Amino acid sequence: MSNGFLSQEEIDSLLNGGPSSNEQPVNEEKPKQDLLTDIEKDLLGEIGNISMGSASTALSQVTNQPVNITTPVVSITNFRELSKNFEVPNIVLEVKYVSGITGKNILVMKSTDAAVIASLMMGGDGKPMTTELSEIEISAVQEAMNQMIGSAATSMATMFAREVNISPPVSQTWTEDTIPESQDIGEDEELVQVSFSLTIGTLVDSSIMQLLPVQTAKKIVSIMMGEEEKEEAAVAKAAPTPAPAPQTQRAEVNNSPQPTNYDFTSKPIEEPKRQPVNVNEVSFEPLPTNQPVMRPAPDNIDLILDVPLEISVVLGRTKKSIKDILALGNGSLIELDRLADEPVEILINGKKIANGEVVVVDENFGVRVTSVISGEERIRSLR
Incomplete structure (x- = not known):
């Protein structure tokens, strides 16, 4: 205000509801x-x-x-x-x-x-x-x-x-x-x-x-x-749908003076001639008689599932004389007929059924099965 009159800016501020000089600015930052x-x-x-x-x-x-x-x-x-x-x-x-x-x-x-x-x-x-x-x-x-x-x-x-x-x-x-x-x-x-x-x-x-x-x-x-x-559905719904592309219409002009007549009469379709097929009977080679036949397990196999079997592992074998056996003591070494990296034999009741390798499981020795012998070898070992 100057000379007792309001300036134009002060009048506009009052009409527009502007903040007074005593008001503090509002901080819109969210806490x-x-x-x-x-x-x-x-x-x-x-x-x-x-x-x-x-x-x-x-x-x-x-x-x-x-x-x-x-x-x-x-x-x-x-x-x-x-x-x-x-x-x-x-x-x-x-x-x-x-x-x-x-x-x-x-x-x-x-x-x-x-x-x-x-x-x-x-x-x-x-x-x-x-x-x-x-x-x-x-x-x-x-x-x-x-x-x-x-x-x-x-x-x-x-x-x-x-x-x-x-x-x-x-x-x-x-x-x-x-x-x-x-x-x-x-x-x-x-x-x-x-x-x-x-x-x-x-x-x-x-x-x-x-x-x-x-x-x-x-x-x-x-x-x-x-x-x-x-939220995803709302965003998809709010997204504007693109307007379909305008289709260009093509005008077809027929310059022929008379309309064309078409014959829509159906005609039978001729099937192609098929060549005769020769059918021969299937012949199979006879099965060899020297191979063992693996028979299915009997229905009453459950009766013997609880029978305990003794499992043993053979690290190797060797032959020693009585003199060498009597000379054995603490710290003596016995050399076996098997290499260090060769698989060991897994026996069930003294019969070989698989090969494996020695491992350590929780500070105990164990054997991991690497191969199971075939059915023919298994039958031969059980005889």
């Missing part, structure tokens, strides 16, 4: 806590609990220790906030979903826990002297995390009733001076953080976390709630 509802958080936590349960089984197999991953906590964060609040250094493993789901999955593990896993995988006692990992130890931990995230993807495929494939993982080390780099995720982009408690025997009592873009988390929720098909 973080409103990005996911409580139901969506609970559902993501339950999915993470099931999938990481499979991941704990994979980790237990490579470390030979009982592993427990439970108690998921879902929150919203970003890389910049994590670098301030989460303990570093860490091992970060990132994979992309190739089919079944769109988006990424990032698994973060503390370096102190990774050092214990590397020690166990390399035959140690799980009590490393330092948390600084060598290249070989980092590769071992990355392979363990790869097995974990692969098992988690398999578990998700079972829950979603669809095939879920992931790309080869990309790993990196997260230190105090660096923030994890991702081609599609910025430092300030909102992420869904699912944190779990991690225990490995009595060696580790820590935490591990999974990071998902908000769009990926929403996609997982829509699949589990059965809303994905509705």
Whole structure:
């Protein structure tokens, strides 16, 4: 206002309902806590609990220790906030979903826990002297995390009733001076953080976390709630139907002065002459009489199925004189008539029925059957 009169701009502002000087600008940015509802958080936590349960089984197999991953906590964060609040250094493993789901999955593990896993995988006692990992130890931990995230993807495929494939993982080390780099995720982009408690025997009592873009988390929720098909149907219905291509009509001009008469009288179709076919009787060669005939098992074979048979394995044989036998003692060597890589004989009640190779099963010796002798040889051995 100047000289007691309103300017044209002030008059237009009053007529259009413009904001007064005392009003504060409204921040339209959505709060973080409103990005996911409580139901969506609970559902993501339950999915993470099931999938990481499979991941704990994979980790237990490579470390030979009982592993427990439970108690998921879902929150919203970003890389910049994590670098301030989460303990570093860490091992970060990132994979992309190739089919079944769109988006990424990032698994973060503390370096102190990774050092214990590397020690166990390399035959140690799980009590490393330092948390600084060598290249070989980092590769071992990355392979363990790869097995974990692969098992988690398999578990998700079972829950979603669809095939879920992931790309080869990309790993990196997260230190105090660096923030994890991702081609599609910025430092300030909102992420869904699912944190779990991690225990490995009595060696580790820590935490591990999974990071998902908000769009990926929403996609997982829509699949589990059965809303994905509705969304796809709505998108397909809203898509404009392409107009049919205009058809060009062709005008046919008949320059003949008189109409043409056509004869539509049907004529019989003459069948082609067939050549006579010679039919001969089939003759078979007589069966040889010197081959054994394998008869079907009798109907009452069940009566003898519980009869015990003695199974023995022959590593080899040799002949020794009484003088040589009496000279045997602790540490004596007996050379057999069989090479080291030759198959051993498997006997049933003293009769040879198969060949095999010696294996070790749970600190016990066993024999893997490599070939079963033919019916003729089996009958000959039983005589």
